[in-house]
Amino acid sequence: MSSATIAQPSAIQVKGLYKSYGAGPVLHNLDLDVGWGERLVLFGGNGSGKTTLVKTLATLARPDAGQVQIAGWDCRRQGAMLRRSIGVVGHQPLLYEELTGYENLRFYGRMYRVPQLDERIQLLAEMVGVAQQLQARVRTLSHGMQKRLSLARALLHDPPVLLLDEPEAGLDQKALERLDDVLASKEGHPRAVLMTTHNVERGLALADRVAILARGRIAYQAEAKGLDVAAFRQTYNSYLGAAQ
Amino acid sequence: MSDFLLPVLTIAWKDVLLELRTKEVVTSVLMFALLAMVTFSFAFDPSPQVITLVAPGILWVAFTFAGILGFNRAFTLEKENGSLEGLLLCPVSRDVLYFGKLLGIFLFMMVMELMLLPFFAVIYNLPVLDIKLLLLSALATLGFSGVGALFSAIAVNTRSREIMLPVLLLPVASPIVIAAVESTRAVLEGASWGEMGRWLGLVAAFDVIFLIVSSFVFGAVLEE
Numbered sequence: 001m002s003s004a005t006i007a008q009p010s011a012i013q014v015k016g017l018y019k020s021y022g023a024g025p026v027l028h029n030l031d032l033d034v035g036w037g038e039r040l041v042l043f044g045g046n047g048s049g050k051t052t053l054v055k056t057l058a059t060l061a062r063p064d065a066g067q068v069q070i071a072g073w074d075c076r077r078q079g080a081m082l083r084r085s086i087g088v089v090g091h092q093p094l095l096y097e098e099l100t101g102y103e104n105l106r107f108y109g110r111m112y113r114v115p116q117l118d119e120r121i122q123l124l125a126e127m128v129g130v131a132q133q134l135q136a137r138v139r140t141l142s143h144g145m146q147k148r149l150s151l152a153r154a155l156l157h158d159p160p161v162l163l164l165d166e167p168e169a170g171l172d173q174k175a176l177e178r179l180d181d182v183l184a185s186k187e188g189h190p191r192a193v194l195m196t197t198h199n200v201e202r203g204l205a206l207a208d209r210v211a212i213l214a215r216g217r218i219a220y221q222a223e224a225k226g227l228d229v230a231a232f233r234q235t236y237n238s239y240l241g242a243a244q
Numbered sequence: 245m246s247d248f249l250l251p252v253l254t255i256a257w258k259d260v261l262l263e264l265r266t267k268e269v270v271t272s273v274l275m276f277a278l279l280a281m282v283t284f285s286f287a288f289d290p291s292p293q294v295i296t297l298v299a300p301g302i303l304w305v306a307f308t309f310a311g312i313l314g315f316n317r318a319f320t321l322e323k324e325n326g327s328l329e330g331l332l333l334c335p336v337s338r339d340v341l342y343f344g345k346l347l348g349i350f351l352f353m354m355v356m357e358l359m360l361l362p363f364f365a366v367i368y369n370l371p372v373l374d375i376k377l378l379l380l381s382a383l384a385t386l387g388f389s390g391v392g393a394l395f396s397a398i399a400v401n402t403r404s405r406e407i408m409l410p411v412l413l414l415p416v417a418s419p420i421v422i423a424a425v426e427s428t429r430a431v432l433e434g435a436s437w438g439e440m441g442r443w444l445g446l447v448a449a450f451d452v453i454f455l456i457v458s459s460f461v462f463g464a465v466l467e468e
Contacts, residue, residue, distance in 0.1 A: 021468075060332055061468035084335035092326030094333070096258070098265040110254045111334040153330070 010069075011036050011161050011192030012057065017066035019052055026052045028216030030066070036160075037190030039183065041203040041224070044213035045240045050196040051091070053213065054165040057194070058088045070161055084112070087154035089167045093146040094153065097139035101130060101149045104138060105156060112157035124152040128178055143170045151179065164195040168202060180206065200233050214239040248343075251336045255344025260351060262321055269317045269352065277310040277360050285367050292369075299368045300428035304421055306360065307381075308388070311353055312410050315392040318349050319400035328400075328466070338463025342393060346455075350389040357381055370432060376440055377431045383444065384424035387451040391417045394458040397465050420454075423447045 012034035019027040026049040034040045044050045055061040057068060059079045068075040073082035088094075095104045102121065109117040125131040128148040133141055138149065147170050154162065162183070168176055183193055183206055197203045203210060207224035210232065214220075219239055222232075263269055284302040288294055322328035331341055361381075365372045392413060399409040427443030 055468065058333060059467070060329055080335050080337050083333055086333075088333055090326065090329065092329070094326045094330030096262060096321070096327050097324055098262050098321075099258075103261065107254065107258050108330065108334070111251055111336065113250070157335075 010034065011038070011071060012040075012194060013067070013069040014057070015067040017053075017056065017068060018064045019049075019056055019061060020064055021052075025064075025216050027056070027063075030213075030217045032211075032218060034161075034192050034194055036192055039193040039195065039206055039208045041207035041210050042194065042196045042213055043198070043200070043203060043210065043236055044196065048213045049216050050213055051165055054088070054090065054163050054194070054196060057163055058086060059083055084157065085159055086161045086163055087157070087159035088163045088165075089147075089150055089154045090165045091169065093138070093150035095138045095146060095149055098137060100135050100137050101125070101141070102134040104149065105134075105153060108153050109156050114157050120156060121152075124155055127155075127182065128152045129175065144172055144175055147171055148175055148178070151182065155182065160189060160191055162191060162193045162195075164193065166196055166198070168197065168199060176202075200236060201229060204229055204232060212236055212239045247336075248340055251334065251340050252344045252347055255331070255341065256347035256351060259318065259321075259345070259348030263352065269314050270356065273310040273313050273356055274359060276313060277306040277356070278363060280306040280309065281360070281364055281367055290369075295368050295370065296429070296432050299364075299370055300425045300432065302368075303364055303372075303428060304384075304425045306364075307353070307357060307385070308414075308417075308421055310356060310360075311385075311388060311392060312413065314352050314356070315349060315389075315396040315413070316399070316406055316409055318345060318352075318393070319396045320405070323400055332466055338466065339459040341466075342459045342462035345397070346389055346393045346458075349393050350386055353385045353389055354382065357385065372432075374431055376435075376437070377428060380424065380427050380431065380440070380444060380447065383447045383451060384420055384427075387420040387447060387454050388417055388424075390451065390454045390458050391420075394462055394465065397462060420447060420450045423450065 010033050012032065014030060014032040017027050017030040018025055030053070042050055052061060056063050056075070057070060059075050059082060063075065070082050071085040073085060075082055099107070105121045106117060109121065114120050122131070125134050128151050130145060130148045130152065133145055138146060141149070151167070167179060171179060195206065204224055204227060209221060210224050210227065211218050211221035212235070220235060281302060288298050319328070322331060361372050364370070395413040395416070396409055399405040399412060402408045423443055423446045427440060427447065430440055430443060
């Protein structure tokens with residue numbers, strides 16, 4: 001992590017974000033702040049804008065209005081530097097099916113200019129549990145194994161900020177435990193995590209802070225510590241009901 | 245320089261590796277182009293005068309339509325498993341992605357043309373293995389691939405991408421194709437470097453314009 005990155009007070013800073021696709025706004029005057037070392041878990045119903053938010057933070061979607069900064073890098077003017085600071089796990093594994101796991105990681109490692117790439121690939125493959133499958137073509141791997149590889153791809157350049165969009169989808173219990181280990185590990189620096197999920201128990205267990213996205217903005221947020229699962233589920237359901 | 249060149253080469257190498265794995269594009273494109281050349285050879289009187297007149301058009305029709313098949317595949321592969329998003333997440337500017345994809349497509353087109361030219365020489369009994377023609381082919385292919393990379397990136401997000409690509413691409417790429425046909429005819433008629441200069445200059449000018457404009461527009465095309 002560069003000294004410029006550490007100097008920023010917030011890992012993720014979003015102010016007045018608007019994003020629409022045609023008919024109506026998906027994100028509507030959204031403000032969000034995630035500190036260094038903080039794990040924010042974002043809940044929201046289908047179509048609430050969670051994926052759009054992650055895509056906008058990751059510079060895959062251009063905001064219509066508002067400000068997005070990650071590690072101090074502006075999403076419009078400093079996109080390449082911003083992307084160097086993030087690791088993204090989405091719904092899809094973002095891997096080439098006809099290449100092996102090793103070739104995929106090597107390709108992305110070169111794009112990110114990761115030093116001592118082979119050692120890094122080996123370390124991450126063991127961390128996420130795909131070391132035995134590295135030489136197999138991605139299309140021959142199960143969805144769960146592809147998701148594990150995808151996690152290794154996201155961590156390859158040791159990003160200070162992780163954006164995870166429903167990362168648990170398709171993962172078995174063992175893989176979920178590895179994901180929890182990865183999220184808990186600091187790798188020598190305080191990593192900020194923004195994760196979206198529908199799973200209330202897992203979300204609360206992993207989070208330092210929770211938030212609910214409804215009608216395109218953060219409708220609720222609270223410290224996760226001491227939050228009662230049943231009470232939170234009720235709050236969450238009330239926002240889901242209101243959104244429908 | 246290495247911030248630009250290394251990722252461009254990495255993307256192109258990845259595309260070459262993917263094609264070597266599947267061999268889907270090379271096989272279908274070569275078959276298509278070869279079939280077009282053979283079919284046209286039966287359609288015209290094989291006298292040297294007629295052949296010199298029509299052969300450049302046949303050659304570039306084969307290259308153009310075979311190229312479109314290849315362009316379509318170049319971005320369809322990126323859409324599988326969302327790997328296009330993976331590419332867009334890389335910490336490089338969008339023009340680096342454009343030139344990486346362009347280089348992959350250009351290499352593919354050049355290999356295809358180098359494989360087809362000997363067949364063309366045999367079928368039409370023409371001296372096409374000429375340094376002037378090779379230079380011209382490389383220049384025209386660069387511009388054509390440049391526009392092709394941009395428009396296939398646009399078309400890949402549409403529902404009927406196989407139809408959309410030629411509809412979008414051919415009107416824009418036609419100046420390059422026409423210039424390539426005219427200069428190929430000049431080569432076959434034995435024109436000197438000086439006589440070729442006007443057409444080569446025109447193709448080179450189109451290359452510069454297309455590559456600059458496409459590299460600027462590419463990012464906006466891919467972001468949502």
